[in-house]
Amino acid sequence: MTAQKILLLVLDGIADRPCEVLDGKTPLQAAATPVLDRLAQESVCGIMDTIAPGIRPGSDTAHLSLLGYPPERYYTGRGPLEAEGCGIRMEAGMIGFRGNFGSLDSNGTIIDRRAGRIASTAPFCDAIREGVDLSSFGVELFIEPGAGHRAAVAFRGEGLGANVTSNDPKHEHLPPLPIRPMTDAGSDLHTAEVANEFLRQSQEILFDHPLNKQRIADGLLPANIVLIRGAGIMGRFEPFPEKWKITGSVISAAALISGIGSAVGLEPVQVPGITGSADSDLNAKIAYTEKELDRKDFVLLNIKGADEFGHDGKPLLKRDFIEVIDSALAPLLEWHDIIIAICADHTTPCSVMDHSGDPVPIIIRGPGVRVDSVAAFDELCTAGGGLSRIRGGDLMPILVDLINRSEKYGA
Numbered sequence: 403m404t405a406q407k408i409l410l411l412v413l414d415g416i417a418d419r420p421c422e423v424l425d426g427k428t429p430l431q432a433a434a435t436p437v438l439d440r441l442a443q444e445s446v447c448g449i450m451d452t453i454a455p456g457i458r459p460g461s462d463t464a465h466l467s468l469l470g471y472p473p474e475r476y477y478t479g480r481g482p483l484e485a486e487g488c489g490i491r492m493e494a495g496m497i498g499f500r501g502n503f504g505s506l507d508s509n510g511t512i513i514d515r516r517a518g519r520i521a522s523t524a525p526f527c528d529a530i531r532e533g534v535d536l537s538s539f540g541v542e543l544f545i546e547p548g549a550g551h552r553a554a555v556a557f558r559g560e561g562l563g564a565n566v567t568s569n570d571p572k573h574e575h576l577p578p579l580p581i582r583p584m585t586d587a588g589s590d591l592h593t594a595e596v597a598n599e600f601l602r603q604s605q606e607i608l609f610d611h612p613l614n615k616q617r618i619a620d621g622l623l624p625a626n627i628v629l630i631r632g633a634g635i636m637g638r639f640e641p642f643p644e645k646w647k648i649t650g651s652v653i654s655a656a657a658l659i660s661g662i663g664s665a666v667g668l669e670p671v672q673v674p675g676i677t678g679s680a681d682s683d684l685n686a687k688i689a690y691t692e693k694e695l696d697r698k699d700f701v702l703l704n705i706k707g708a709d710e711f712g713h714d715g716k717p718l719l720k721r722d723f724i725e726v727i728d729s730a731l732a733p734l735l736e737w738h739d740i741i742i743a744i745c746a747d748h749t750t751p752c753s754v755m756d757h758s759g760d761p762v763p764i765i766i767r768g769p770g771v772r773v774d775s776v777a778a779f780d781e782l783c784t785a786g787g788g789l790s791r792i793r794g795g796d797l798m799p800i801l802v803d804l805i806n807r808s809e810k811y812g813a
């Protein structure tokens with residue numbers, strides 16, 4: 403039998419480094435994962451450098467690479483992808499940014515880059531959209547919430563450049579940075595001025611916002627600053643159905659991943675109850691994936707929560723959530739007629755609280771796969787499998803070949 407369909411399941415940031423508190427195991431090694439282990443036993447396994455050995459991928463460049471779009475050729479910044487995923491149509495000339503709602507103290511120091519992982523920023527985005535006026539610059543503002551503390555910001559106007567810095571110092575206990583142009587071009591200076599004015603006005607609105615006053619009264623961190631990063635224009639992508647000759651969908655709570663999907667020509671599928679965090683309805687995600695695989699040749703499914711625990715430096719919670727993911731994946735054991743690839747997009751070590759360049763585990767299961775003797779799904783065991791060590795850019799050619807849809811190289 404030859405499979406006709408492909409599921410690419412990305413367990414975002416699930417890979418880690420050995421953790422002291424887990425007796426030198428990674429959270430994935432320490433977790434009881436009977437389902438993932440069974441899948442690994444029925445797979446060809448390996449490890450993968452999503453971009454290249456030692457390169458620390460962002461989720462953006464990692465997913466582009468996994469989908470077969472080398473980031474060195476296709477990546478124009480995180481902002482436009484995040485914006486597209488939040489529902490902002492990124493037309494030519496628009497500049498998009500990824501936004502975080504964070505917390506500033508009275509000294510102007512960032513005390514949390516994620517406003518205590520606030521559940522929703524929609525009311526703050528509404529207030530900023532209504533209150534900020536950039537018309538003196540001839541610029542129209544777009545701002546939309548993403549999952550949790552995340553949002554996307556975009557500017558539309560004449561002569562805007564994309565080469566500007568971020569106000570996000572990427573670490574707490576520091577003040578926000580001024581946005582600066584990175585070249586001498588007038589267009590970049592223009593964007594920097596617009597962005598700094600946007601930040602000034604939005605901060606005033608956020609400081610006065612009744613919901614922030616309420617949050618402080620309740621002992622919660624206020625969402626009183628927008629940290630923007632990843633400025634860019636939307637790139638041009640060869641459509642996925644033309645490139646790989648298969649149709650596809652994307653299922654993800656993270657706007658960045660749905661944005662990448664829609665930018666390359668995958669259809670984003672809305673699933674009720676998914677959050678991108680540990681409280682996400684993973685059963686709904688799996689049920690929608692199964693339905694989507696009836697309609698399409700390919701589904702990219704991203705499960706995010708483990709990455710958040712890596713960023714928060716919480717190995718025990720990361721281990722526990724990996725067990726929740728494992729149970730939710732039980733239906734996959736019965737999906738025998740499709741090619742299932744399971745991997746991470748990058749390692750997010752709890753000790754680093756950010757991504758690292760360590761390779762990630764990868765397993766591929768389905769009809770025609772040359773099953774090896776790997777017994778468990780983790781960073782070390784899969785390294786002994788038949789895939790050895792591949793790069794993210796190798797994955798789509800391998801998957802498309804397994805459904806016998808690859809083109810012959812040569813005569």
Ligand SMILES: O=C(O)[C@@H](CO)OP(=O)(O)O
Nearest residue numbers: 461502515516552710713
């Ligand atoms: O969106 C996220 O989950 C992370 C990593 O990409 O970003 P931040 O550190 O800004 O929360």
Ligand SMILES: [Mg+2]
Nearest residue numbers: 414415461747
């Ligand atoms: Mg990621």
